[in-house]
Amino acid sequence: MDDFLAAVAVGYEVAIRAGLALHRREAHYHASGAWGAVGAAAAAARLLRLGDSETRHAIGLAEYHAPIAPVMRSVAAPAMTKDACGWGAFLGTSSALLAAGGFTAVPSAFLGETDGGHDLGARWHVLDVYVKEFPCCRWSHAPIRAALDLRRTSSLEADRIARVEVRSFAQVAEISRRLPRTTEEAQYSVVWPVAVALAHGRFGVEDVREPAFADSVGRELTARVDVTVDPSFDRAFPGRRLAQVRIERTDGVCVSSRVTEPPGEPDDPRLTAIVEAKVAAAEARPRASELPDSLSHASLAELVIALTSAEATEAATDVA
Template sequence: MPDTMSFLHDLGWSDLPPLAQIRVKMSLLDLIAIAAGAQDTQLTRIIADHAVAQFGGPHPMVFDARTASHAGVALALGMRIDSLDGHDGFNPSKGHIGCSLFPAALTLAQVRGASGAEFLATLAMGYEVGARAAIAQHASAPDYHTSGSWGAVAAAAASARQLQLSGAQTRHALGIAEYHGPRSQMMRCIDHPTMVKDGSGWGAMTGVSAAFLAQAGFTGAPALIVEDAPDVWADLGQRWYVTEQYFKPYPVCRWAQAPIEAALALRRAHGFAPGDIASVEIESFHACIRLATANPEATDEAQYSTSFPVALALLHGDIRPEHLSDAAITDPAAQHLSGLISMREHDHANAAFPLTRLARVTITLFSGQRLTSDWHEPRWDYTAPPSPDEISAKFRAYAGPVLGPARTRAIKDCVDDLEHRDLAELGALLFAPV
């Protein structure tokens, strides 16, 4: 694996094309936005307490006054981000690279004293590794596993780079991470939404642990999804998958976002009120229909639903983190409207999935009028991405209420100019309590 090892350890920030550099920074800012917005979720509290109690150590935790081990820091941050489902993702993986990668890279790079440019290059490398690991795993495994499974390999690659492991040690780190990565069944959490979510925190923790084990002489090579899938890895350093990540305008499962756009298009075009709606029918792909929790009792259920976010969108014209708190989801108007929604599969949408997520919505009003949308895709796909200004606005909307305007502005300025700064400047803003 000489070319892969060279890419993992030697990729520099200046080696990236300009668009890839822009997207790395957008993803970084977006991940921080979600971490801030998730401050008050029950999952965030539980996993942070767990990291301190069971993964104790001297290293700072994000937006927390306490400390944990590197593995504990990565676990807590990965699960924290996962607790508010608004972070970037990758269509072919049916999952998210950054949620496992960023926590692993951040905790080790901060302690190493890495430059901002080195940290950004590590993230860029990790997105490329994670994308290919995901594609290879999906092609070789019959079950649909969570992002943490292949995300563990990306986290191990970032950790190996920050620990400056040898090529042989890195090879073992990737193998250990692949072997011990959480091969958790994603559709189980879709059918029964709970706090286990997308396994990303466990992937981050596994990747960090794998690198330290390899450094100590623990063996685990090969990583089959790296070494036994040469066609997937042949374009490493040529095709930049970091430019093919989508972003989320709403903090709910990506599968629910095409129906949201279809419903909002009808709301804008016809101007009806929520009380005018007699019924709503959603046509989409199989996995979207499996998000079947109509009347959630907790935020995790609300985020892994199709009907409830559509109801929120029809009520508010938008979906924001405050609409998804455990207290807010008891809103009788949202619960009632969600109960009016039915869903069915459509062959057209199934054929397009997972590279394209399609949905069509029909709303019947009490007047008897039937309104049917066109087929819609989620907003902010990589083929029609948000601008940096739009991601900045999202960052302010999510982080501002939690961190305050001064700290929010300082983080944004630091990320914008991070290649010319030390990572410690950003770390001082992230590794401090709220």
Template sequence: MTVTFEQVAEFILQRPACEMPEDVQEWAALMLLDTLGVLIAAGPMEAGVIARDTAVSLYASNDPSFTARLLFDGRKASLAGAAYAAATQTDNLDAHDGFNPTKGHIGVVVAPALTALAEHCPELTGPEALATVIVGYEIAGRAGLALHATVSDYHTSGAWNALGVAAMAARLRGFTQDQLRQALGIAEYHGPRSQMMREIANPTMLHDGSGWGALVGMSAALLAERGFTGAPAITIEEDRAVPYWDDLGDVWQMCQQYVKPYPICRWAHAAIDGVRLLMQEHALTHEQIETIRINSFHEAACLYRGLPQTTSQAQYSLPFAVAAYAVHGQIGVAQITGDGLSDPDIAALINRIEVSERDRHNARFPDGRWADVQIVTKDGQDFHSGDLNARGGPDTPFSREDIIEKFRAFAAPCIGPDRADRIEKAVLGLADTKSRFSDLAKLLYHPPRADPDLSA
């Protein structure tokens, strides 16, 4: 069966929450929780501070019906500005979920779009909020697949997750099919087709283009709402795109997202996991290691090789990530910011790490992120991990408890355990038909250490 635009529109605008499977709604809640944890932890980082200040300065609104508060900040910007700030902030702590086939990320724009739009949906139910999350993932994911299959360059997530944001806005703001069609066309046309491998070669705060994807997607929807035209979106309506939409509503990409255990580019995760496995199995310390040899796929081998000077470089560096894990037994915000960037033990070990690509790992990309690791100790022992795929994806998923524990680890240090606990309970309770998104929203807009007024 070939899915028509009208059927895509029906899914976006009219598919009720009750017709979305319970396990899909559960996964939507978990991904929302995971993204909020990353967003919270990213708040004090320089990129997030700059993004929020810029949204207030450049992307504000003098119309209250088009404003939204900045998450864990409280200042106001336009709907597009609020989505931009939160997505840019999240994108700069590379711990948010991703979708292997698109080589990119969706939740990074979905959570910011939902929280901005919900400011003007006071009666939004928990199930409808989750349905909107699902729409964002399903539309962005398929648009990403279609784009990758029909163009020659490798574009960042912002190029296609803009369509997911536009679809979410269309659903929550009650668009007609024609308004939706125009919004998707505008979002695709102006979506930031930034070149991902340029960022890999020179890591900066640009990251995966998702801040601009959120800004474009929200702006596109509001333009279409006022009558601006922009259809059609060729990633949906062109003949070559058809195969990526035929299973909409039957196969749920929502449940195929991976969860990151480390705030590092996903391409480095299998190598980190290999070092983790060997060090745990053989009770090794970093002082015992003479060399680490890593074989992975081409894109992983292209990650930053030098000693990082910035957080962005650290998050896109495979040798740094491996060395940081070997030295500290973990990789968190502390390892990729501040004094963590000048750790002498990490610097010394980086010089003894070799990275190469292998055809068998290349053949498995992008469906998997594979590597194998060899550790040779100073006393001549030689350990091999065998081929490993990065943990947390559909083949080796994290449990519900794992995801919740990750949220706590990221959120509690910034906002306190009590507020983190209340956010956790509110998010995980959204599937309850009696729940209201406003119960969660009360916890999301005050600055990190403020005590939210739950009566507001």
């Protein structure tokens, strides 16, 4: 298990650095499969205990063959291709296996101090990543959190809402589709999550599954949600992902949320609570009794073993 966790850390760190390097030199906005392939190769190389030369070839193979993966095409037309993350993982693993068998590659453009590798092992970017509170595009998270906070503080019910305005940066307007037809469209939407959050006080995994799209309250509320671009929020992106939700009630009174940032950032005081809530949600699934009794006393290795075992068993049951 220690080797597995070390490989996870290596894979994430290399993937993040590859993504930073790629976007420093390329104007094109690549999805995570493009640079995630490099991280997957590094993780697989670590698990396979490849030597320095083989590892370099594994990374070189993954980088050379990585998908272009234009992310905004996924945003415009969500589908199972998503961010090419599945193909990137497959490619990275295949690259490590090929390298283990003697397959060679041109040197990776991601290796070298020019791409910020000089602090490798000294600084860990993986410690600076966020945790998603909601199962959808990160661009939607600040609007969802703002809507939930406003619903709680203003005691709003769906039938008292006349209009909802989501103010955010320009990219959020790109995901303003109203009624999702597939789980991918629900995940790449801001209108649907905000409507569900206001209607039911939550937005979880069950809300991006197709049976949820028949919910009449959520569907009706989507027609009242509009997205507008706030110039100041747009200037702050991508360093900050800001949003504000303004609601006009049926009695004419208007209420607004505070300017909100996405939850789950490394400095978010709710970060631990968000992680514990995600694990607790997993505990509620079949075979949850196999999980450690106390999250606060369980080691990461115990949680990984229990969760992966439960997921595998549930998947096998679903297939049967």
